[in-house]
Amino acid sequence: MTTVTDNSSLPHYTARSMAIHSLSAFAGEALALGLATGPVCLASCGPVVLPWMLVQPRGLRTHSTQLSLFLAARLAGYLLFAAAVWTAGSAIPHAWVGRSWLLGGTQLLLAGALFVYAAGFPHPRCARSASAAPLVHIGDSPHPRRSGAATLGFLTGINLCPPFLVAGVRAALLATLPSALIYFAFFFIGTSVWFAPFLSLSVVRRTPSLVTVARMVAVLLACWYGVSGALILMEKVVYG
Amino acid sequence: MASRSSAVLHPRVFRSVGRSLLLTLPMALWSLLMFTPSLRQSRRDVTIGSAIVIAFMTTLFYLMVRTGNTYRWRRCFFVALGFLFPIGFISALIAVRGTMSIPIERMVSGDTPFCFMVTPMLVIPAAFTRTIIFPGSILPTSSNPHSIAVMIGLWLAMTLVLGKAWCSYGCFFGGIEEGFAAVRKRAKIRRTVDKFAPRLRLIPWALLIVVVALSAALMEPIYCMWLCPFKTVTEYPAVHSVETAIQMGIFIVLFAGLVVVLPYLTKKRTQCAFFCPFGAFQSIFNKINPFEIRIDREKCVDCTLCQTTCPTMALSKESIREGKTLMNCMKCGACVDSCNKDAAVWHLKGTRVGLHPERARLLFLYGAWAMATMFGGSILANSLATMIRFLPKIHSMLLK
Ligand code: SF4
Ligand code: SF4
Numbered sequence: 012m013t014t015v016t017d018n019s020s021l022p023h024y025t026a027r028s029m030a031i032h033s034l035s036a037f038a039g040e041a042l043a044l045g046l047a048t049g050p051v052c053l054a055s056c057g058p059v060v061l062p063w064m065l066v067q068p069r070g071l072r073t074h075s076t077q078l079s080l081f082l083a084a085r086l087a088g089y090l091l092f093a094a095a096v097w098t099a100g101s102a103i104p105h106a107w108v109g110r111s112w113l114l115g116g117t118q119l120l121l122a123g124a125l126f127v128y129a130a131g132f133p134h135p136r137c138a139r140s141a142s143a144a145p146l147v148h149i150g151d152s153p154h155p156r157r158s159g160a161a162t163l164g165f166l167t168g169i170n171l172c173p174p175f176l177v178a179g180v181r182a183a184l185l186a187t188l189p190s191a192l193i194y195f196a197f198f199f200i201g202t203s204v205w206f207a208p209f210l211s212l213s214v215v216r217r218t219p220s221l222v223t224v225a226r227m228v229a230v231l232l233a234c235w236y237g238v239s240g241a242l243i244l245m246e247k248v249v250y251g
Numbered sequence: 252m253a254s255r256s257s258a259v260l261h262p263r264v265f266r267s268v269g270r271s272l273l274l275t276l277p278m279a280l281w282s283l284l285m286f287t288p289s290l291r292q293s294r295r296d297v298t299i300g301s302a303i304v305i306a307f308m309t310t311l312f313y314l315m316v317r318t319g320n321t322y323r324w325r326r327c328f329f330v331a332l333g334f335l336f337p338i339g340f341i342s343a344l345i346a347v348r349g350t351m352s353i354p355i356e357r358m359v360s361g362d363t364p365f366c367f368m369v370t371p372m373l374v375i376p377a378a379f380t381r382t383i384i385f386p387g388s389i390l391p392t393s394s395n396p397h398s399i400a401v402m403i404g405l406w407l408a409m410t411l412v413l414g415k416a417w418c419s420y421g422c423f424f425g426g427i428e429e430g431f432a433a434v435r436k437r438a439k440i441r442r443t444v445d446k447f448a449p450r451l452r453l454i455p456w457a458l459l460i461v462v463v464a465l466s467a468a469l470m471e472p473i474y475c476m477w478l479c480p481f482k483t484v485t486e487y488p489a490v491h492s493v494e495t496a497i498q499m500g501i502f503i504v505l506f507a508g509l510v511v512v513l514p515y516l517t518k519k520r521t522q523c524a525f526f527c528p529f530g531a532f533q534s535i536f537n538k539i540n541p542f543e544i545r546i547d548r549e550k551c552v553d554c555t556l557c558q559t560t561c562p563t564m565a566l567s568k569e570s571i572r573e574g575k576t577l578m579n580c581m582k583c584g585a586c587v588d589s590c591n592k593d594a595a596v597w598h599l600k601g602t603r604v605g606l607h608p609e610r611a612r613l614l615f616l617y618g619a620w621a622m623a624t625m626f627g628g629s630i631l632a633n634s635l636a637t638m639i640r641f642l643p644k645i646h647s648m649l650l651k
Contacts, residue, residue: 039464043460046460197647220453223453224457225457227453231457235465238497241495243496245493249493
């Protein structure tokens, strides 16, 4: 690695650059995971969001405000979940000898979950796990309902679909609470890209190649987690 | 229609020798200009290598102009580039280091020549952390002239001129599979490839997303470390652990499958079409490039011959019906040369489709061939010089 401002080819690390490196590290992973699993979020939240968007008064401005509110509340749900899973994860002591086994095993489980997701999308469980429509049913209204957008966003934000759990397990294993929160924030950005087409009402459905690319990304990420999990376990077996 | 047809020079009608020579003259001068410094050198191997390349590139351009055929002559250059690059590269590595593998300490000291494949992986880390995640030196050094700054500058210039045509006039890897794809007369596997092509074509995009995100995540060029098939014929990290052994295994399997066996069986450039994330990245630049291939719907009879010929599956029935190629067209010219209705044509964006296709082809070729001579030509000259240097040694080794 080479610092751009430095003409020497040797690495030049400071505490700040180390912090930025590690931030970029899990942010990149979370973003990729979000982008890859976004369609499942769409499948899970779409049935709730789409009818609700359709009954909102027309106009790009109204729809943008509503979607922003929805996404903001969804982010709040994500961050709350990240804090909860990290607290649970940090209960495991760092010096515990089984930590490598847990880490390797978790990576393999993540790989399995992503494979299942990629093979069986949209998984029926995702549709069921979405917030029930009656809870947030708003009805045909001539005025935009802000509380409705926020409620919908928050409830879909804490729904336990497989990609969400995958991200949750990763966040639980991170070293600090801010890292877990940043991880979920980037995961949120990745998944939210898939919601933008709601503004023009389901462009995604007209371009199935996007969904196929997302599924391929999930398979490739699953391979990555699989190999890195297997390597962790192999090292544990070989070196103890 | 009649007047339009008469204005079109039939691509397979030979130009006169005089006119062809005249049109080749600028390219001959460009080649001379490019290689003048090498010709002036006192080293005989460099002078001979450069002289051969000037003659080779100028002759191929002349043949493209005279015959109206692009694909066949371009392929001669491209396959030569694909096979001579590793020969020159490996010989130099063995002469300098005695091995193709790079020890970790040399990698850390920035002794790795920069490869353009890594470009998309550099963007996010460079933007957010001002770090280039490649173990090469930024500025040229005496031991490594192929520094990051030089190679990115070259890539940028070529991309602006060529767009995705980089993949058929610039890339020093694509020629290897194009060579293997040219061996058989007919494809052994065709239907399966056709059937799965719409999905397979999306793999490079998925790989691009994954390698860019994971490279940013882990601050290392993931593609180079785990997935590049061409490590097999260039430079790889020394195998010293289970992890590096797995990496080496992946390189070899990918190279054998995607670059040798599948191109041989399918007559397609399978690695370029269905794997290379850098190719997907280059496709984005096709949008800003003024040249493209179009299908003149008034002449097309939907025989799909062009689709069958295309080495990267950049045509589908739907795209032909729309009169366009897909985004991954690398402007190799195979479809144009194969269409016997003159419906597949070179096109300058903003003009009417089929109006002056030969003019558009020549305009494109001047830019593309100039770049090919500058970049690929110097690689060829370098490889030839290395081979000439090593010939006596190999000869004496054989005699012993
Ligand atoms: S080969 Fe020519 S006529 Fe046949 S489908 Fe292609 S463009 Fe149309
Ligand atoms: S569409 Fe034509 S020019 Fe483009 S890659 Fe295919 S054969 Fe080559």
